[in-house]
Amino acid sequence: MNEIIYTIIESAYIYYMYNIFKTNISINHPGEYILNNLPISDFFKHPLNNSVYENKICPLGHITSKLLVVWLFLRLCLVKYNKTHTKLANSIIFGLFFILSLLMNLNAFIYLIPVFIYEYLRY
Numbered sequence: 001m002n003e004i005i006y007t008i009i010e011s012a013y014i015y016y017m018y019n020i021f022k023t024n025i026s027i028n029h030p031g032e033y034i035l036n037n038l039p040i041s042d043f044f045k046h047p048l049n050n051s052v053y054e055n056k057i058c059p060l061g062h063i064t065s066k067l068l069v070v071w072l073f074l075r076l077c078l079v080k081y082n083k084t085h086t087k088l089a090n091s092i093i094f095g096l097f098f099i100l101s102l103l104m105n106l107n108a109f110i111y112l113i114p115v116f117i118y119e120y121l122r123y
Contacts, residue, residue: 007076010115011069017111018065024053027106035104046105056107068097087123094119 028048036045046058057065071093078086098116101109 003076007072010118011072014065014072014112014115015069018057018061018108019055021111022053022055023107024051025107026050026056027110029106031103032105044104046107056105058105061101061105061108064097068093090119090123 026047026049032046032048036048043059046061047054047056071090075086075090078089094116097112098109101112
């Protein structure tokens with residue numbers, strides 16, 4: 001029962017921080033400027049160094065946060081069948097989120113630090 005409550009809290013936090021949370025603080029590193037200036041889709045673009053009160057996550061982040069929430073609830077079901085494989089899949093998924101959020105959007109990475117700590121301590 002505690003697992004379900006923790007999953008609900010973790011999911012709500014991730015969804016809120018990536019889709020609803022707004023701030024006027026923008027924390028960026030040089031790689032973000034390169035990524036935002038590439039002649040690719042606006043799918044990866046997010047606000048850089050502006051003090052506008054807004055959500056600082058790109059459209060890709062909005063989608064991946066929803067997929068991560070789905071994974072958290074799917075994980076509850078899968079862990080009953082094969083704990084080892086579920087743990088491995090969870091490590092890969094959160095490892096990818098750790099690396100990609102750090103490389104693509106420092107705000108997104110900072111928002112997930114509590115989740116990374118929780119997941120590390122959990123497993």
